[in-house]
Amino acid sequence: MRWMNAMMRKLALATALLAIAVPAPAQSVKAGIDAWQRADYPAAVAIWRPLAEADDADAAFNLGQAYRLGRGVPINLAAAQTWLERAARKGHVDAQTTLGLLLFDTGNRVGGMRWLRSxxxxxxxxxxxxxxxxxxxxxxxxxxxxxxxxxxxxxxxxxxxxxxxxxxxxxxxxxxxxxxxxxxxxxxxxxxxxxxxVKPGPAMKPVKTPPKLSLAVPAKVPAIAATGAWRVQLGAFAKRASAEALFNTLSGSAKLAGRQPYYVAVGAITRLQAGPYASRAEAAAACAGLLGLPCFPVPAK
Known part of the structure; x- marks a missing residue:
């Protein structure tokens, strides 16, 4: 009987050690997206990081976005650039676009334009x-x-x-x-x-495009008293009325809350600018939230 009990204890110990030795199955990029959409940003980052380190382009793109936005991790534009570039070099189009904008906004126009062109x-x-x-x-x-x-x-x-x-x-x-x-x-x-x-995993339907992190802003944004010596430039127009129409469309955005428009005449062109912002970095961050526009920081004149 003692012999049998000893064998049972050894068997139980071996089973426990085997369970510890077998790694947990890797979670999918989609699992990270689900966590992100629940606003559980640390969990999303924890899921994406090992996948990104294993050269999954979608995970690297999303991890770069997390560092760029400061969700689940502190804002770190250098880390964002590193992960976005890893995805961009694998042909991830959204990563190339986002990386191009990031480089352009931080002063590396040559590098930014190279990725935007790609x-x-x-x-x-x-x-x-x-x-x-x-x-x-x-x-x-x-x-x-x-x-x-x-x-x-x-x-x-x-x-x-x-x-x-x-x-x-x-x-x-x-x-x-x-x-x-x-x-x-x-x-x-x-x-x-x-x-x-995105490669489909268990109980996950294939998707045709890489997941995009939501940049949605609240419908109502509290007004703020803005000061500073920087603005963002949002476009150049042949008619001032077109510049005014675009600003009216964008004025509800959180990135432009409390800012005022500036219509700068340059010959026959009207440049639409908005501000002020306290620093170039703050203006660049506003542009980062206005993807789809040729937005970049400019000093107030």
Missing amino acids: AAEQGEPRALLIYGTALFNGDGVARDPVLAYAYVSRAAAQGLAPAKTTLAEMDQLIPLDQRQNGVALARSKAAPVKVAS
């Missing part, structure tokens, strides 16, 4: 609009109105509202023959957007 060439509408606007203005890249019109046309064709507005302004500023060349170029380059897919 995403634009794959048909990402926000990147098409921003890179196309830069081509039109000659902002960080050589000015090319034909290619600019092609890029913005492709963004507008995908239904991006700011692109439609920008394209209407370009119609007033670019000669007909150049616009026709731009349309022909846009048609020749048009192709489905390439995106990284």
